[in-house]
Amino acid sequence: MANSKYEYVKREFESDRSLPASNWIVVRIDGCHFHRFSETHDFEKPNDESALRLMNACATSMLEKFRDMVFAYGVSDEYSFVFREGTEFYQRRESKILSLCVSFFTSVYVMKWKDFFPSKELKEPPYFDGRVVCYPNLKTIRDYMAWRQVDCHINNQYNTCFWMLVKSGRTEKEAQQTLKGTFSKDKNELLLQQFQINYDDEPAIFRKGSCVYRAKVETKVKSDDHGNPITRTQSVTTVANVDIIGPQFWEKHQDILHEEK
Amino acid sequence: MANSKYEYVKREFESDRSLPASNWIVVRIDGCHFHRFSETHDFEKPNDESALRLMNACATSMLEKFRDMVFAYGVSDEYSFVFREGTEFYQRRESKILSLCVSFFTSVYVMKWKDFFPSKELKEPPYFDGRVVCYPNLKTIRDYMAWRQVDCHINNQYNTCFWMLVKSGRTEKEAQQTLKGTFSKDKNELLLQQFQINYDDEPAIFRKGSCVYRAKVETKVKSDDHGNPITRTQSVTTVANVDIIGPQFWEKHQDILHEEK
Amino acid sequence: MANSKYEYVKREFESDRSLPASNWIVVRIDGCHFHRFSETHDFEKPNDESALRLMNACATSMLEKFRDMVFAYGVSDEYSFVFREGTEFYQRRESKILSLCVSFFTSVYVMKWKDFFPSKELKEPPYFDGRVVCYPNLKTIRDYMAWRQVDCHINNQYNTCFWMLVKSGRTEKEAQQTLKGTFSKDKNELLLQQFQINYDDEPAIFRKGSCVYRAKVETKVKSDDHGNPITRTQSVTTVANVDIIGPQFWEKHQDILHEEK
Amino acid sequence: MANSKYEYVKREFESDRSLPASNWIVVRIDGCHFHRFSETHDFEKPNDESALRLMNACATSMLEKFRDMVFAYGVSDEYSFVFREGTEFYQRRESKILSLCVSFFTSVYVMKWKDFFPSKELKEPPYFDGRVVCYPNLKTIRDYMAWRQVDCHINNQYNTCFWMLVKSGRTEKEAQQTLKGTFSKDKNELLLQQFQINYDDEPAIFRKGSCVYRAKVETKVKSDDHGNPITRTQSVTTVANVDIIGPQFWEKHQDILHEEK
Incomplete structure (x- = not known):
């Protein structure tokens, strides 16, 4: 099956760049033109819970499909997927990993x-771009996830204020002006004073974003002769809207980022 | 909106690699595990025309969506998209271009x-991987497309023989043995002798693959006072199953790969 | 000769990036901290002819050593070396090419x-940094060299004025102020009016920089029986201080950048 | 100082690739065609001590010149230089770092x-190639250096045997045959039996290669009024021919690879 004459275009021009070994690999996916997409499909502002749950369902499918993906964190139309440090998934080839994750x-x-939207038809193709980033150790991969969650907090608090102001009659420009230069506690104050909203009571899925990981769960599979339950540990892909900046979550789930020998 | 403490993970670890200027950019997409996918969905062998037409429809949408894509060539579960030499699409950033094309x-x-499959439900998510390759001049980008079409020919001729043998009662192993070491003309002979098939009469979409490009078409838009037609030149995204190895196609459609000044 | 246990550090972490085929490869070398180096060694200002001739001698050695290097252009403490478009020098591996050229x-x-400096001792190690750039076609590689020569002109004209002013008694700050915002013809005027210097009469090595290439030269090797000379065409590495922005030089020396089939 | 028309060749084609943060950076330098170079200059076989000491002197100059270089290891005509994990030397730009180190x-x-060779003139320019490799953590950078020292051992033991055999009258081919397939202890046995050489008594500079690092040294700078010495800790660049595979050296010199916070 030779096709010699033209094959040089592969040999001389294609190259397979591999990501460096012993690095956590992050693939971050981001909606393309989702501002317009969310308007076309009447997403609720500032957060559309169905849209977020759809994102979470996709992320759950990702972890169920790709064994070397150990964690995912999503907020808004963005999701980050973490491959374990030593993964040999597609020999760590960057283009392969990026393209098939996004696809x-x-x-x-x-x-x-x-x-998630039984009564809304898809009016245009949703699509995402992505990038791959490598983190060489536990500190930096933990800080990466903290970075995304801090971002989630900042954006969500701002958007919550912005849309409350707009819904209460301000123009978008006025809302923007009102929020310009305010600090975190100013925004909390504004929500409380003007709208009787305690920001901390907002749904965690909005405030914290969503984490997806495999949790070990004890399940009763049958009973023994004396009626005692016989259990088996199962790995269940789980979504949680919790803090991942502090150490608690990671201490409780040490196997997720357990560094390999 | 500062989140200073963790932002270093972006600044220090992310990078945006740009593709070199003055190079044709090819994004080649390829079905992941489409052997299984095609069995799960009962695709006809060796070619499922509906599946090919679906691929072509997707490629047509691509050219309608992305103005700097000037040509596409597809065969089987693979499609190559060519961006014009001087494109500044996303500042030629490799990850952006790759990920959003595949997505x-x-x-x-x-x-x-x-x-295309009104009576078949999608049973699993189809997905694709992709890669980006740069070609520095007309000769190499033309040779790239010739390479893919030669590949199409070689594979399709083999598969046509293989599946005729299998459908006529051989095992897959026997079919493989029969074809081992045969040349192109042996395969044509086999098809003719055993199955009364003239390979050249097979549908062009199977033998040639599919090209997608914008063709300039004269359309009558209205008539003048004397009843003479007033026409306008329109650019219409077109699919053709034609030879792109020889010079004829390219001479006829010089604007497609017209090098920019 | 196995040393298995640690060899993974090579296999998993080293990579050999190859430069894309069918591209002219430029290695540009630049003196590190040569401002100080030139003061330490009392280089004449604005141009030290011995220092330039030393640079040219090094470039000549480069072309004599590396057959696939077809052209070099130097100015001040900088030199650019051009490898032919199709070179397979060290399989076009970037690190190899960069490092051994600089070394x-x-x-x-x-x-x-x-x-070149028989009476000056080297007081500190001169050293250079370098970079590799690929140019995909004749136009861009020609423009690259034009860019360097335009730069040579701009810098040399400025420096000629600056040092004439300083040598005539201005402080460096005053000289800078005098030249701020002046155009090319203002500088020529200044040299003519204040110093009776016609810039075009300055040595070409200062104004044009230096080109190094192989010229074909007819040499008489012996005489035939009738006393007629028998000649042989030899390739002689040549230094010339000429214009390479316009087409004349390249038309006269077509073999230098002759694109390969 | 505009030279707009050609400047695009820089903007569109040059790029500055930076090495990933939080990685130890190794620059490994290797003599080009040093087999011939060592013959041209009559280096002693299998090891020329003057040549090794010259290499060590160069490495010492490197550590004295570049503050962020924390360690170097050399063997034969090869030297590896380690930059500290967090270095911002030239913003971690690969080409800069590689080229100026080699230069x-x-x-x-x-x-x-x-x-080092007062009576031998340099007959041809010695030159080196180099490469840059990143190691993401202490384990891998330690293993890198172990890899090089294991290599040193294997090569030196072989070469010691080979040249003893040749000096005792065998042809190079016979020597090669004799050593083919032998293990480490066979070679020690051969040296002892045939040449009464205990390999462990060979000079450490041959067996272990050379390490260069900064050692903290207490120096008496003056005396106080009572005649007691007043000392100051000084950092002195040091060469040592010691084992760096085991933990002892690193435990004793913890500051060398001390990971930064």
Whole structure:
């Protein structure tokens, strides 16, 4: 099956860049033109819970599909996926990993759309871009996730204020002016004073974003002769809206980022 | 909106690699595990025309969506997209271009599935991987496309023989043995002698693959006072199953790969 | 000769990036901290002819050493070396090419120092940094060299004025102020009016920089029986201080950048 | 000072690749064609102590010149230099770091040649190639250095045997045959039986290679009024021919690879 004459275009021009070994690999996916997409599909502002749950369902499918993905964190139209430090997934080839992650995520997004928006038809193809970043140790990968969650907090607090102001009659420009230069506690104050909203009571999925990981769960599989339960430890892909900046979550789930020998 | 403490993870670890200027950019997309996917969905062998037409529809959407994409060539579960030499699409950033091409293609594939397979439900998420390759001049980009079409020919001729043998009662192993070491003309002979098939009469979409490009078309838009037609030149995204190895196609469509000044 | 246990550090972490095929490869070398180096060694201002001739001698050695280097252009403490478009020198591996070019140049620089500065001892190690850039076609590689020569002109004209002013008694600050915002013709005027210098009469090595290439030269090798000369075409590495922005030089020396088939 | 028309060749084609943060950076330098170079200059076989000491002197100059270089290990015509994990040397730009390290090393090599070979003239320019490799953590950087020292041992033991055999009258081919397939202890046995050489008594500079690092040294600077010495801790660049595979050296010199916070 020779096709010699033209094959040089592969040999001389293609190259397979591999990501450096012993680094955590992050693939971060981000909605393209989702501002318009969310308007076209009447997403609620500042957060559309169905849209977030659809994102979470896609992320769950990702972890169920790709064994070397150990953690995912999502907020708004963005999701970060973490491959374990020593993964040999596609020999760590960057293009392979990036393209198939983005593609699989997109595919599931379109397929599951009707489960989360049964009465809304997809009016245009949703699509995502992505990038790959390597983190060489526990500190930096933990800080990466903290960075995304701090970002989630900052954006969500701002957006919550902004849309309360708009819904109460301000123009978008006025809302922007009102919030300009305010600090975190000013925004909390504004929500409380003007709208009787305690920001901390807002749903955790909005405030904290979503974490996806495999949790070990004891399940009763049958009973023994004396009626005592016989259990088996199962790995269940789980979504949680919790703090991942502090150490508690990671101490409780040490196996997630357990460094390999 | 500062979140200073963790932002270093972006600044220090992310990088945006740009593709070199003055190079044709090819994004080649390839189905992941499509052997299994095609069995799960009962694709016809060796070619499922509906599946090919779905691929073509996705490629057409790509060219309609992305103005700097000037040509696409597809065969089987693979499609190559060519961006014009001087494109500044996303500042030629490799990850952006790769990820959003693969994602948009996948999205359209799932959305249009029911148009091409109205009675088959999607049983699993189809997904694709992709790669980006740069070609520095007309000769190499033309040779790239010739390479893919030669590949199409070689594979399709082999597969046509293989599946005729299998459908006529051989095992897959026997079919493989029969074809081992045969040349192109042996295969044509086999098809003719045993199955009365003239390979050149097979549908061009199987033998040649599919090209997608914008063709300039004269359209009558209205008539003048004397009843003479007033026409306008329109650019229409077109699919053709033609030879792109020889010079004829390219001479006829010089604007497609017209090098910029 | 196994040393298995630690060899993974090579396999998993080293990589050999190759430069894309069908591109002209430029290695540009630049003196590190040569401002100080030139003061330490009392280089004449604005141009030290011995120092320039030493640079040219090193460049000549480069072209004599590396057959696939077809052209070099130097100005001040900088030199650009052009490898032919299709070179397979070290399989086009970037690190190999960069490092050995910079190293060989440096080695010759130190070895030949005493030939050009017989009465000055080297007081500190001269060293250079370098970078590799690829140019995909004739236009861009020609424009690259034009860019360097335009730069040479701009800098040399400025420096000629600056040092004439300083030598005539201005402080460096005053000289800078005088030249701020002046155009090319203002500087020519200044040189003519204040110093009776016609800039075009300055030595070409200062104004044009230096080109190094192989010229074909007819040499008489012996005489035939009738006393007629028998000649042989030889390739002689040549230094010329000429314009390479316009087409004349390149038309006369077409073999230098002759694109390969 | 505009030269707009051609400047695009810089903007569009040059790029500055930075090495990933939080990684130890190794620059490994290797003599080009040093087999021939060592013959041209009559180096002693299997080891020329003057040549090794010249290499060590160059490495010492490197550590004295570049503050962020924390360690170097050399064997034969090869030297590895380690930059500290968090270095911002030239913003971690790969080409800068590679080129100037190789260049400075080469420059010192030529300048110091006469100190180590006072009666031998340099007959051709010595030059080196180099590469840059990143190691993400203490384990991998330690294993890198172990890899090089294991290599040193294997090669030196082989070469010691080989040259003893040749000096005792075998042809190079016979020597090769004799050693083919032998293990480490066979070679020790051979040296002992045939040449009464205890390999462990060979000079450490041959067996272990050379380490260069900064050692903290207490120096008496003056005396106080009572005649008691007043000392100051000084950092002195040191060469040692010691084991760096085991933990002892690193435990004793913890500051060398002390990970930064």
